[in-house]
Amino acid sequence: MAIEKMKLVVASTTPDQVMPLIESVMTCPNFHPELATTMIQEEDGGYVYPNDRVYDGYLSRCDRIAQDLNLDLSSNEKERFTFDEIEASIRNAESWYKTLHSQESSLSSLTEDDKTAIKKLREYPLDSIEDSFIGMNFGRIPNGSLSKISDYNKERFVFTPLHKTKQYTWILYVCLEQDREMFQEMFESLYFEPIAIPTELSDISIDENDLKTFQNVYGYLRSQAKKEVFYKYIAVYENRVYLSGFVPEDKITKFESIFDDSVEVKEFEANAQTNVTPPTRLKNGWFSAPFESLVSMYGLPQYGAFDPTLFFSITYSLLFGIMFGDLGQGLVLVLLGLYFGNKKGMQLGKVAIRIGAFSMLFGTLYGSVFGNETLLEPLLEPFGLPIHVASPDFTTNLLLASVALGTILILCSILINILVSLRRKQFDRALFSQNGLAGFIFYGFIMTYMALKFKSGIDIMNPITIVLCIVLPLGVILLKEPLTHLIQNMSMKPHEGWGAYFSESIFELFEVALSFVTNTMSFLRVGGFVLSHAGMMSVVMTLKEMSGAGGLLVVIVGNIIVIGLEGLIVGIQTLRLEYYEMFSRYYDGGGKPFKTAI
Template sequence: MAIEKMKYVSLSCSKSHLNEMLEMIGKSQPIHPILASQLVEDKEGVLLNEENPYDSYAQSFQNIGHMVGCVLKEKEPTGTYSEAEIQNYIAELNHEFGLDTNGEVEILSEDDEKALHELAPLGFERMKEAQYLNFGLGRLPLDSYKKISLYAGESFSIHKLHSNNQYVWLVYVTSDAYLKRTQKIFHSLFFEPIQIPAFDREKRVQECRWKMMDVYSYCLKQSSILKLYPYVLKKDERYEFDGFVPARKIQSFKALFKDVSIQEKEPSEVSIPCPTILRNNWFTRPFELFVEMYGLPKYDDFDPTSFVAVTYSLIFGIMFGDLGQGLVLAILGFLLEKKAKLFGIIARVGVTSSIFGFLYGSVFGLEEVLNPIHQQIFNVREKLLDVMDGSNTMGLLISAVLLGASLILITMLMNIWNNARHKRWIEVFLSQNGMVGFGFYGFILVAIGARTLYGISLTSLPFMIVFVYLPLLCFLLKERFEAVVEGHSFKPSEGWLGYVVQNFFEVFEILLSFVTNSLSYLRVGGFILSHAGMMLVVMTLMKMTGTAGIVVFIIGNIFVMGLEGLIVGIQTLRLEYYEMFSRYYTGGGTKFVAYSTKSAD
């Protein structure tokens, strides 16, 4: 319904409280920060240029955790660590877990891990410390494992750990004297060795988990603070951080800070463009999607979402009028509305489609089922509006053009109001979408209506001078009036002949746009007939297929809802953008983006 009110805030503190202030800003998230480089043009100060090594440290911990199977979660760190301590701890972990060579480690399969798990009770440390015994861990193809019995007399023993339908994992043990002989035997059996770790890695990971998470969380915390440094401006011995906060959250935002000076200003008091937050009710909120696609309104502009919601739902419903199909769209849209705004739009246009479908007497393409209800409610012979009756075709098309003309006039009034708010008086009075354009277009419509309905001619000279010739002259001279307002001469620099020749074609284009914009709404009536025609084809095919008719009926309705719904949706959006937005809306606003450490990544 409106654009949310904002406040411009300036936070400043001493160096000793800088990190504390930035940490709280990173957690609070209702502020849209301003880069210090934008502020330094208006305020004297120095930018902070600090490197952020903690980002790479945190990434190193994530890599180590991934390699050793330890999921690191962010928490509130309990200690502080110098860069040297962090670097040494990373090096220690890399060395201990065998990650020294480019951070790589032997990747084990799930079956390998199961075998290691079975072997762990024997004690990896004890196996490594054995002086006269040698252990070998690995897997044998299933066929090779069956041949082990042929070497029953050899000086080694085996212990089966794990198996699947292809391999058997085992560990063998032999003495120093028979090691080479044993290795040769297993090599001939296609033995695939796995390195026995120096310690129980899983156990060691659990022992290191707490400290790894603590140091990792500390790195994330420091990194999030340093990411805010580009928004800080140093002025003397104070550090300033500026941004925009929603007015309704300003008190709770200020309450978060201690030892910080906070100044408030209205957005109009600063040169920095204020970001925009749209606030709309339940019905209109999904249509913010279309407004954002075209361009958010500026902070001091107005929010067109409500107008878009009403006109889009109305036009779509008129073109896609079917009670049954509309209810299907509405149900699906409401069920999936939380997934995306687009489904919310589908739900709402489904409701209007159902309403107009009831008025047309159409339910899944069945054109006669609602006739008894229409006859009882509206006291008509068959039904209220038969769109397939040829005698109604011209009326539908004329009604579509009249609907378009009404919307054009409404958007002109909206443009006049919006320009008057900003005191752009030339646009208010002399533009094609201003008061002169409104009078010109409105007179043409009234003149055509009076001539058609009552045979009255309004083309007498006084009417033509006031409502036609004078507006055309205003269109022609609008550029010169703008020049006078800007302090230039009324006389064009290229001379009046060159000016008139050049702007004559612009005036002709304006006249042509009035015609084409009006006729563009013929598509509304055309799609009413198109939708009914497609359903007539479905009904005809259903009758022709006999017992399979119900299948054709269902598939046909799904096809029409998908194809026709998509086409009608696109055409309605086209009318919104090209025939309406172009008359009263410019966009150009900046989206409010609340700061968070994740959005800064």
């Protein structure tokens, strides 16, 4: 229910100890580094530590080779290498890479008939032929020229056909090496087309020792490249280097302990440097912590501001449970949440556990178990339950209760805004805005009047209450800018003049009053989805009665559809109510997330 308190820390050492400094910082999971360009003040003599990213360039070359050769580069990162050793290992690996690509290029240029002939050719023991004495050539020759080869049968060569089509025959001829040039000219005159015999990809061998060295080089490069990332966070002043960032207040002692005596660590208040915004790391209890991801979707709170996660988690679970109340379906959500949250580590799974529990609670009040509204009646009747939400007699009360719930949540949101704004000394927002004290009095009085008038006939509308609770608050909202100037000891006159100010503010005041109406009516969707859920399950149970022996299957399929479809819709609609009807009144977001560089 809070934002973790931070300290600004600065670790400094001599330039020759940069790598040990970085290695120490990389062991700390609670350090948020700040860019050196942010920390360096204009004309203060500092500059960013030189960063050539040498290792990163080597690593890119290795990644390309590993990807193309499908190599597993798991390795020991502790072994060290010189730049000459790194270059030699990578060049050796690149030779494998080039061989592979040259063979792939050769194979890609072959036709299917070429490949068929080569496949036949590989049946011959060509590897046993001594290249220094015997010459051979492989290719295709037009069928019309094939018969003319017999004219040269007295020459010292032999040939064998390998594959034949309507136009060509693929042949291999063998001769003495000393006669190779002569026979090349002869076959060229017969329109022979030589084809290079490609090496099989499986024949490309990689020495195991070379591969192991390459793997270790890759591991070393990967570890060094991670360290190079920190160069951009290091500032240089004269003969010392400085690494700045934020550490949670309760982790300061542990952070200082990771360095040796060559490093000096100083700590400051989080807001010590005005041009640097402290990062935000939320710290919530077991119930509300999973909802941090949904709050972050709207925007993290600024450091030192109000964290709405607890209020959000309670109201979100409450609204979802009301709209999706079913004991059985809520149990399914809880079980799914346990699987995806605890087994798979998904935050939304943990959210599902909590909203599923609220669904079970309201499902019990409604007496609904997988759509069956009679199963729990014997247990609930002594307590005046269940609440038959689908009953026509209850519809009006349900919708009125939805509006009442919405009113309470809107008033709570305005009250939060007042308290937060007062704490931040934003008195204009706390007192004069539609989400401040003026709006709270106006909206609270109107809704109280309507509730008393409708429920018990009590009329609290009189000249005094009209002036104090309607005219005065609306007048304050209308004069928000002049009143703000007044408490700031400035002239009350608006910048654009009174005439232009009133002509614009009157329309804005009308919009404010209209927004209160629309925001309140928005909560009618709560009752609407209660009725929608009950109606869908009523359809499922009706189909079950009509299906006879297949009734159980209908119930199972129907519940799966309702859980998947309506559960998703209710989740989105609840999120909309949180963001647009409540967050918009008291929450700004705009915080910077706490991130480590490792």
